[in-house]
Amino acid sequence: MGRWEPDARGRLAKAALALYAERGYEQTTVAEIAKRAGLTERTFFRHYADKREVLFAGAGELEGLFVGAVAGAPESAAPLDALTLGLDAVAEMFADRREFACRRQAVITANAELRERELIKLASLAAALTGTLRGRGVAQPAAGLAAEAAVAVFKIAFERWIVPAEERPMRELIRESLAELKAVTSGA
């Protein structure tokens, strides 16, 4: 055993999610999170930039996966087809994390500050996708619009996937949302 219990970061994340869920984000102090993880407040801020970020550590992974899949699409693929590959890759990643995603999302939707943070992560994703499309030769503003549209599809499919009543696979919901988007933008 080392000098400290291992995985301080993970313990902080777990403690934070638990407390945010138990008593609400605003009613939880960083000192309490740290205490539950057996650490101090100062150490919390060494692992996470702020009180919100502890819930968004996985965002970078999602972005990397999405961008990677789009970048790896065949050169001949149209922008929306490349983005669809990215959406599929993301869907796969979510497949076995439904319960965790649900608890986490319940906390986020319950608080405006956390929703703000979530939105900027999605915006960062859109920006990264825009850059990737541009690297594939797509011009502006088409690249930006396609990226925003793909993120909207992800957002809405995710919203429906989270609903406990549905229980449908993420991939299916994404295909449906994509089809709806095409219908609604071409229909007018």
Place this chain on the structure above:
Amino acid sequence: MGRWEPDARGRLAKAALALYAERGYEQTTVAEIAKRAGLTERTFFRHYADKREVLFAGAGELEGLFVGAVAGAPESAAPLDALTLGLDAVAEMFADRREFACRRQAVITANAELRERELIKLASLAAALTGTLRGRGVAQPAAGLAAEAAVAVFKIAFERWIVPAEERPMRELIRESLAELKAVTSGA
């Protein structure tokens, strides 16, 4: 003359924008804003919920205008056509406020916290548009996707309108973005 100088709210907003532009958002304290407006810190927080909100007082107006135009579209209009009427209404509103919008946007884009707040205002707009479309009989998820797409069009048109080099009318940029969105979603 009343007991106090009139328009405390407006004075605070003006002082805040000036200071944020001068020395940056983070380097400005609320006490400084209040002092420049001839008020106290406590009074600032009576007018604005937090240090960011002072830049977003007009967001409600934008949302109302957009939603009103969509709601007032002919019943026969397709979702995207109704949304286009909303986009046009918004474009008109921006027409004579370019300089103010530029200064404000420069401050916002320079700071992540302010971008977060901007994003949640846009999300609120998308939610309001979704509700309006649903009121017009559009089902989910089509309503949500159409709303998100319209907000994406607004976002990207606005980005281009702000660029000093361009100087093209907002309405024209919106039409262009809309056409690009249709092209990119139907082309694949």
Place this chain on the structure above:
DNA sequence: CACCTGATGTCAGCTCCTGTCATCACGTAG
């Protein structure tokens, strides 16, 4: 004149977050 109202000032206090320095197990060089 007495009273109420509403915008503001004053003050105490919590929480978030940061800078700085101390601590101390572990690894490594000698």
Place this chain on the structure above:
DNA sequence: CTACGTGATGACAGGAGCTGACATCAGGTG
């Protein structure tokens, strides 16, 4: 084996954002 460096952590002070509670006081109202 000792000495030293390293890296994660603790301890402490302090600024800034934000809130609650109470005081103040010009104006309107009876």
